[in-house]
Amino acid sequence: MLAGATFLAAPATAQTVASATTKLDLDKCRHAAGKAEEDYGEWRCQGYGGIPVYVAAGDQRIYVSFGRDAKNEPAAQQTLPAFNGEGDSIEWRGERGKDGKLKPFAAIMQWSTTVSGDGEPVRGRMLVITRLGSGAVCHVGYVDAQANPDAAALARQIADETARAFKCGADKPRILGNRGPGFSGPADN
Numbered sequence: 081m082l083a084g085a086t087f088l089a090a091p092a093t094a095q096t097v098a099s100a101t102t103k104l105d106l107d108k109c110r111h112a113a114g115k116a117e118e119d120y121g122e123w124r125c126q127g128y129g130g131i132p133v134y135v136a137a138g139d140q141r142i143y144v145s146f147g148r149d150a151k152n153e154p155a156a157q158q159t160l161p162a163f164n165g166e167g168d169s170i171e172w173r174g175e176r177g178k179d180g181k182l183k184p185f186a187a188i189m190q191w192s193t194t195v196s197g198d199g200e201p202v203r204g205r206m207l208v209i210t211r212l213g214s215g216a217v218c219h220v221g222y223v224d225a226q227a228n229p230d231a232a233a234l235a236r237q238i239a240d241e242t243a244r245a246f247k248c249g250a251d252k253p254r255i256l257g258n259r260g261p262g263f264s265g266p267a268d269n
Contacts, residue, residue: 204262227260
């Protein structure tokens with residue numbers, strides 16, 4: 081959804097990197113119900129500049145991907161190990177073209193988490209940074225939004241420094257900042 085787009089400028093490279101924020105409301109997206117138990121279905125939404133947003137859910141976890149072929153991108157198979165859910169907005173990081181329009185190269189979304197351990201479950205919030213564009217759409221980094229007062233700045237740092245050159249399937253996602261009890265990053269980190 082394009083309602084409420086906000087633009088923020090931030091220096092990162094020789095070109096101007098900026099942000100736009102859009103709302104994500106699954107109630108306003110096309111939904112296809114799942115067919116199996118614990119399969120909640122999939123949603124197709126519109127993001128910044130009409131970029132398709134694909135959300136699937138099952139087994140109390142979400143999968144979020146972007147682009148025309150979003151369902152077939154690596155991000156459509158990536159989630160967090162802990163039970164999790166989608167946030168209500170997406171920050172799009174990109175460069176301004178000669179026409180002045182933002183051309184996003186990364187998306188940052190806050191996910192809720194519920195980390196189960198030996199004691200009571202711990203609720204957390206993670207910022208998931210996803211690479212956009214040609215060469216595959218996949219997770220490039222994670223920041224614990226509860227353990228870091230500067231979480232948004234850390235997520236933008238990952239997006240700006242890592243997303244454009246990241247090779248999905250070859251490179252490992254970055255984790256910046258502190259990790260609190262609600263942290264849930266990639267299973268192999």
